Amino acid sequence: MPQPVFRNSAKAPDGRGAKAPDKRVQLPSSELGSALTVVGVLDTEGELFIHGNVQGRINAERLVLGRRGSVEGDVVARDVHIGGRLNGRVFALNVTLDDTADVSGRIFHNTVTVAKGARIDGRMPWRPPSYFEALDDQLPETKS
Template identity: 40%
Template sequence: MSIIGPGMNVSGDLVTDGTVRIEGRVEGTVRAAKGVVLGREGEVIGDIVTQDAVIGGRVSGTVLAESRLELQSTAVIDGEIRARAQHLQLDEGARFNGQIRMIDEGAEPMRALPAEASAAPQER
C-alpha cells in the first residue's frame, strides 16, 4: 500500500497498480487498480478511478468505483459518483452534493472516465 501522509501535497496525477491511502492532499486524478482509502483529513481535488474506495475525507471531482464504494460519516463529496448499486454504502453524516450514476452489474468495466467528464474544468 502506498501512503500520502498528513501534511503531504501532491500536484499531478497519481497512478498505482495497488492500493493508496491518502491522508494529505492530492490535486489531480488518482488511479489505483485495487483501492483508494481517503482518510478523514485527506482531500482529493480531481477524479478517483479504482475498484474499491473508502472515502472519509473530501473529494471535489468524480469518484468511479468499479466494485465497492463506502462513504464514511466524515466524507464530503462535491461532484459525481459512479458505482454499482449493490456495493454503495453511505454512512449517516456523509455529505454529498452532485449526481450519482449507477453501473449495471452486467456492464463492461469502466477503466476510465469519459473524455468529456475528465476534461471539464473543476470549480474550486
C-alpha cells in the same frame, strides 16, 4: 490501444474470481501523510491511503481517503473508501462513504454504502460492472 484501468480485473472474466483474496494480501500499499501535497497523476495497482492533499487524477485498485485527506480530481478504483473531502468524480465498483465524508461531484458506482452524516453534493449514478471494466485512461465526459 486503450488499456483497461483495472488491470487485475481484466483477468477475472476468463479466469476464476476466487483468486481475489490472495491479491488483496499482496496489494502493495502506499501512504500519503497529512503533510504531503501532490499535484499530478497517481497511478497504482495497489492500495493507496491518502491523509494529505492531492490535486489530480488517481488510479488505484483500492483507495482510502482519510478524514483529514482531501482530493481534487477524478478517482478511478475498484474499491473506494472516503472519509475526507473529495471534489471530483468517482468511478468505482464499490464505494463506501464514512460519516466524515464530504463529496462534491458524481459518484459512479455498482454498490454503495453511505454512513449517516456523510455530505454528498451531486449525483450517484449506478453502472453495471462492465461499465467499469471498459474504462480506460480517457474518462467519459460527464456534466459537472
